Amino acid sequence: xxxxxxxxxxxxxxxxxxxxxxxxxxxxxxxxxxxxxxxxxxxxxxxxxxxxxxxxxxxxxxxxxxxxxxxxxxxxxxxxxxxxxxxxxxxxxxxxxxxxxxxxxxxxxxxxxxxxxxxxxxxxxxxxxxxxxxxxxxxxxxxxxxxxxxxxxxxxxxxxxxxxxxxxxxxxxxxxxxxxxxxxxxxxxxxxxxxxxxxxxxxxxxxxxxxxxxxxxxxxxxxxxxxxxxxxxxxxxxxxxxxxxxxxxxxxxxxxxxxxxxxxxxxxxxxxxxxxxxxxxxxxx
Amino acid sequence: xxxxxxxxxxxxxxxxxxxxxxxxxxxxxxxxxxxxxxxxxxxxxxxxxxxxxxxxxxxxxxxxxxxxxxxxxxxxxxxxxxxxxxxxxxxxxxxxxxxxxxxxxxxxxxxxxxxxxxxxxxxxxxxxxxxxxxxxxxxxxxxxxxxxxxxxxxxxxxxxxxxxxxxxxxxxxxxxxxxxxxxxxxxxxxxxxxxxxxxxxxxxxxxxxxxxxxxxxxxxxxxxxxxxxxxxxxxxxxxxxxxxxxxxxxxxxxxxxxxxxxxxxxxxxxxxxxxxxxxxxxxxx
Numbered sequence: 001x002x003x004x005x006x007x008x009x010x011x012x013x014x015x016x017x018x019x020x021x022x023x024x025x026x027x028x029x030x031x032x033x034x035x036x037x038x039x040x041x042x043x044x045x046x047x048x049x050x051x052x053x054x055x056x057x058x059x060x061x062x063x064x065x066x067x068x069x070x071x072x073x074x075x076x077x078x079x080x081x082x083x084x085x086x087x088x089x090x091x092x093x094x095x096x097x098x099x100x101x102x103x104x105x106x107x108x109x110x111x112x113x114x115x116x117x118x119x120x121x122x123x124x125x126x127x128x129x130x131x132x133x134x135x136x137x138x139x140x141x142x143x144x145x146x147x148x149x150x151x152x153x154x155x156x157x158x159x160x161x162x163x164x165x166x167x168x169x170x171x172x173x174x175x176x177x178x179x180x181x182x183x184x185x186x187x188x189x190x191x192x193x194x195x196x197x198x199x200x201x202x203x204x205x206x207x208x209x210x211x212x213x214x215x216x217x218x219x220x221x222x223x224x225x226x227x228x229x230x231x232x233x234x235x236x237x238x239x240x241x242x243x244x245x246x247x248x249x250x251x252x253x254x255x256x257x258x259x260x261x262x263x264x265x266x267x268x269x270x271x272x273x274x275x276x277x278x279x280x281x282x283x284x285x
Numbered sequence: 286x287x288x289x290x291x292x293x294x295x296x297x298x299x300x301x302x303x304x305x306x307x308x309x310x311x312x313x314x315x316x317x318x319x320x321x322x323x324x325x326x327x328x329x330x331x332x333x334x335x336x337x338x339x340x341x342x343x344x345x346x347x348x349x350x351x352x353x354x355x356x357x358x359x360x361x362x363x364x365x366x367x368x369x370x371x372x373x374x375x376x377x378x379x380x381x382x383x384x385x386x387x388x389x390x391x392x393x394x395x396x397x398x399x400x401x402x403x404x405x406x407x408x409x410x411x412x413x414x415x416x417x418x419x420x421x422x423x424x425x426x427x428x429x430x431x432x433x434x435x436x437x438x439x440x441x442x443x444x445x446x447x448x449x450x451x452x453x454x455x456x457x458x459x460x461x462x463x464x465x466x467x468x469x470x471x472x473x474x475x476x477x478x479x480x481x482x483x484x485x486x487x488x489x490x491x492x493x494x495x496x497x498x499x500x501x502x503x504x505x506x507x508x509x510x511x512x513x514x515x516x517x518x519x520x521x522x523x524x525x526x527x528x529x530x531x532x533x534x535x536x537x538x539x540x541x542x543x544x545x546x547x548x549x550x551x552x553x554x555x556x557x558x559x560x561x562x563x564x565x566x567x568x569x570x
Contacts, residue, residue, distance in 0.1 A: 132528060158536055159543035166447055169540060176536040178463050178529035191532065193539045243417060244466035247476065251443055251461040254478045255454060258444035 022216045023054035026124060026281060030152040033210035033283035038062060038119035042148065044103045044139065045126025048075055048083040049096075055122065056092040063116070064095055069102040102135075107142035118143075120150040125221075125279075127155045127197060128172075130190040136197070140204035151206055151284040156221070157194055157213065160278035167263045167274035168222035170256040171229040177252060179245040180232045187228040194280040206284035214279040222274035229256060307501045308339035311409060311566060315437040318495035318568035323347060323404035327433065329388045329424065330411025333360055333368040334381075340407065341377040348401070349380055354387040387420075392427035403428075405435040410506075410564075412440045412482060413457075415475040421482070425489035436491055436569040441506070442479055442498065445563035452548045452559035453507035455541040456514040462537060464530040465517045472513040479565040491569035499564040507559035514541060 031037065039062050046052045046066035056064055072081030084098045099106075109115045121143045130136045143151060161169025174180065175188040192200075198208065236249050263274050316322065324347050331337045331351035341349055357366030369383045384391075394400045406428045415421045428436060446454025459465065460473040477485075483493065521534050548559050 133532065134528075158539045159546075161540065162451055162543045162547035166451070173458065173536060173540055176533050178527070178533050181529040181532055189532075191536045193535065195539075196535060242463070243419075244463040247418065247466055247474075248461050248463050250478065250481060251458060251476045254443045254480075255446065255458055258447045261444075262447035 016220060018219055019050055020054060022219055023051050024058070025214060025216065026154045027054055027058050029212055029214055029281040030283055033212065033281070034120070034150050034152065040116055040119045042106070042118040042121045043067070044121055044123050045129065047126065048078065048080055049087045051122065051124040052096060053087055056096050060092055060095065062095060065097045065099065067099045067101045067103065067106055069100065072100065103139040104142045107146045110146040117146065118148045120152055121148045122152045124154045128188045128191050133190055133192060133200065136190060137200045137204060140201050140206060144205045149285065151201060153197065153282045154279055155197060156277040157280045158191065158277065159193060164275045165217065165222065165277045166259040168225055168277045170259040171222065171225035174229045174252045174256050175232050177248055179236050179239070179241055179249065183235060186232060198282070201284050209283045209285045211280065211282040214281050216279060217275040218273055219276045220273060222276045226260065226274065301505060303504055304335055305339060307504055308336050310499060310501065311439045312339055312343050314497055314499055314566040315568055318497065318566070319405070319435050319437065325401055325404045327391070327403040327406045328352070329406055329408050330414065332411065333363065333365055334372045336407065336409040337381060338372055341381050345377055345380065347380060350382045350384065352384045352386045352388065352391055354385065357385065388424040389427045392431045395431040402431065403433045405437055406433045407437045409439045413473045413476050418475055418477060418485065421475060422485045422489060425486050425491060429490045434570065436486060438482065438567045440482060440565055441562040442565045443476065443562065444478060449560045450502065450507065450562045451544040453510055453562045455544040456507065456510035459514045459537045459541050460517050462533055464521050464524070464526055464534065468520060471517060483567070486569050494568045494570045496565065496567040499566050501564055502560040503558055504561045505558060507561045511545065511559065
């Protein structure tokens, strides 16, 4: 199967073949780390359904519940509602149930006997978009409290940006400025490291079963984060920032612009994408 | 003259031969950019006197006034007072007058006829340690108002850290976090780019005469900024930070630690110094 047919076949038209392949690579990693397949899968923070599509295709006999607290109207160029509807219309869409809900609410419903016990809860590239670290902690605790067997995580690793992924890194650091984080509509709001995420999971009673690093430098994410960082700069410049926030923005904007210029000068063609950070993949039990 | 004898000869014992050479390189750059030598030199933010020593040696017939608002008791391992006294005791010390004063006060005294008109005002690696960008602007205006002929600047350039100087860069970016900048005893408090410094000077009526970039990667400054960044981290961790400041600190600390680890893995020996940012050198008139 070519990359292009993979993207079309999965019915998730906003997502590139590269993104789809990455989501399949994540499943391979989680399978390796967990040592088993799953019949009842909960995906937390499913968004447009990139990971959901890959899960549904790989586990055609499984029941997949994909939840996200965002409104069906949210998202661009296609909304969450449109993407999820397109995915539901594919042959494997019948195994997916989308719900607008967070994990804490889902756990409450599960404990009241109104939802099935899950083999695994998947959080794939959604942690950085959580409203706060506290809500991540609450989520880990809620998932543990319902007796979910495994927790499968995938998130970018800030510490891998020191070399080639400096554009991705500085786009994230700029969005990690307090003045950007205070914007409740910001893109990245919880840019935690693997260490901090692991610590939060362990505090909630989860134990590490396995971890690995996945290199996927040629995804579009670094490019998207440049746009998100530039949008954050524009918003901060319009806001009435305190002196220290202005100084911080000035220094970080210069560092980001320099990283972009350096990458532009070294890239092979103008179509090249800025390299992405490595991905930390883990399974807890 | 060997590097070692240069350091000892200048009587400025805390300053390494590399630092002294860099200060002489800066003088060469300013001479080239200004096209002339100076008989009456004002050094603003002289600190321990590293640049003062080099100026006094190179311009033995000139009168040098070196000012700094910091207390003579400030500084480690030697205080400003100790360093300045040691420099005064050298053969060229008789041409130097040290005063505890800022440029705005000096300009006021100059305009009242109690201080000589200066050929040039030198700000060498001191701008980032100004209490705020506003005080830099006030300084540029004050120096212009007294009819000072030239303004000679030297400061690190954040935008040159994208490649080899990532340790220096991330040490600076961490100190440029709002929670660090709010500490009135912080090391770096005004980490402006060349663009912002140039803009402030031009707004104060100065015109660019010339600019250049000086590469001095093997100075100790990046190493010093690692210590300053780690001290800032320790102080922030003890403070009661808001959530957004904690998240920002977490992300920036991870990026700094990764830059340090990456540099440590690639350095030639454990004695190697972390490479420094390039230096922006300019003369205004």
